Amino acid sequence: MSGFLQHTFNGLVGGAFYALLALGLAVIFGMLRVVNFAHGAFYMLGAFGAYVLLTEVGVPFWGALVIVPAALGLLGMALERAFIHRLTRLDPLYNFLFTFGLTLILQDLVRSRYGVQSSPYTTPAGLQGSVDFGLFTFPTYRVFVLGFAILACLGVWWLLTHTRIGMVVRAATERPELTRAFGIDVGRWVTPVFGFGIALAGAAGVLAAPMRAVNPLMGADLIIVVFAVVVIGGLGSIFGSVAAGFGIGLIQAWGEAYLSETAPILAQTLVFIVMAVVLLWRPAGLFGREEAPA
């Protein structure tokens, strides 16, 4: 029983990263109709940002958790203004291709500077050790990551439902033409929303630095799983993307725990099998609406 709880907790922590990345992808997609392939690269930059700040400048984890997402958010806003903006009028595939090219560039820049080996990042002071919940104990840092992700998701939910910006974003996501017809300047919010989505990816990267290997390729493999996650949840649905993120984290952790001995291939491909089942059963995703007939 305590083993099962342990795996469940680990699944939720793994799912927290999927959820943070899927959340950023979903708000960006909702506002710009852009699927940002470079989301994984920004996650990687977040982890490297934390690493560089600690080793070369001496800024600790807590400082990095503020500085890195803010800096990456600004970088994202600049990229949106300079390039992505020009392509949003065209087919969404062009921005997918653009951000793919961007991913190759960012990865190679980091690789040429820091190599492909993983760089270590120590667990921040105050979050070392573990928390005793009576029946079981969990590493403090992982408890913190899970709490942070849940708070971030709740915070975004509150922003979307209780603020004027959130109202505009939701309206623009669901009925872009009608929102404009009401005289709301949707374009004003596009750049900040893009930056915000990138900042979420950056924050996930900073959180990942003490737990996962920091290397230039850490984002690329992750983003493909996140794509499967948003196909499962339905990219149009922000709630669906977050829920699918946690759900896939759980399924992967259970698969890893109970299947990796007997069926290693199955354990590693569970997320894709879930995606196949969802495509058969509800092609629009579990929480997505049917696409308008093309």
Added chain:
Amino acid sequence: MTSTVDTSSSPAATVPSGLATVARAPRWLRYALLAVGLAVALWLPNGLYPAVAVDILCWALFAVAIDLLLGFTGLMSFGHAAFWGTSAYATGLVAIHAGVPFPVAVLAGALVAAVLAVPLGYLAVKRTGIYFAMVTLAFAQMIYYIANKWGSLTGGENGLQSVPRELFGLDLRDEYYFYYAALPIVLLGLAAAWRIVNSPFGRVLVGIRDNPARARALGYPVHRYKLTAFVLSAFLAGLGGGLFVMGHRFVSLDALHWTTSGKAVIVVVLGGIGTLWGGVLGAAILVRLEDWLSYSGFETIGLVTGGIFVLVVLLFRRGIWGSVAALAQRWRASRRR
């Protein structure tokens, strides 16, 4: 938005179809282009390293296979490495264990890729546009993980080494001779792609690309057409992948990696989406460039290919063939006046 035909669902619709322009070119010009193309193909290993020339052949076939989907069906597969790589492994395994002539091994590999494309395509064509790209990418990653874990079959991280290259006792160890042995297979593949695009079936595909709702209303089973195009494309990509492993005599997990899928799409966009032969040009340029970069000790190749990709998407969306075709058309239109 104001026109009655909504073409927004297809990337090719935003650029004028270069093939249509070429098909409208005078007959003598088309034959002249064909003759020049064949002459270049026959001369190629004399002007380049034969190994590079073989790579160009394989990637040309890969690119044309992807353009069949992207340019003529309006589906952007971002996971075609699954078929290129699966065929590469299957071809290698057949060659190692059965000792058959290499074209038979390549054909077997391409058939395996086509069979794999049936279930994956059946699931993927349930979505369109950007979702199709994400779904194909995810399934290709699944195949990558399977190949990585199934080490007893694929050799895992080591891949398959020293794949034999045999053709009725002919000595094909020299890349120069292998090029000419592989060329007929590639030309057959390219001719098949041309035939598909210019068949009634191909016209239906273009109809689906431009207006799926109308195609459905006319009674065409849209999903089945898309699936057929997907399987045919996977077969052609598989031919390319099979020849690639024969050319290098080994295959590694790189063949299945998502960067391979992405590079193939770059090649198509560089050459010109929806132009079919543009992919051949794009392959020649990118393969030659990458070879030159690695030969001159350049280490950040991803920076260059990524940079080219970004520039092409931002500034040069028609690609090379599409731009030339558009220029030629404008020139002829001005002369007619």
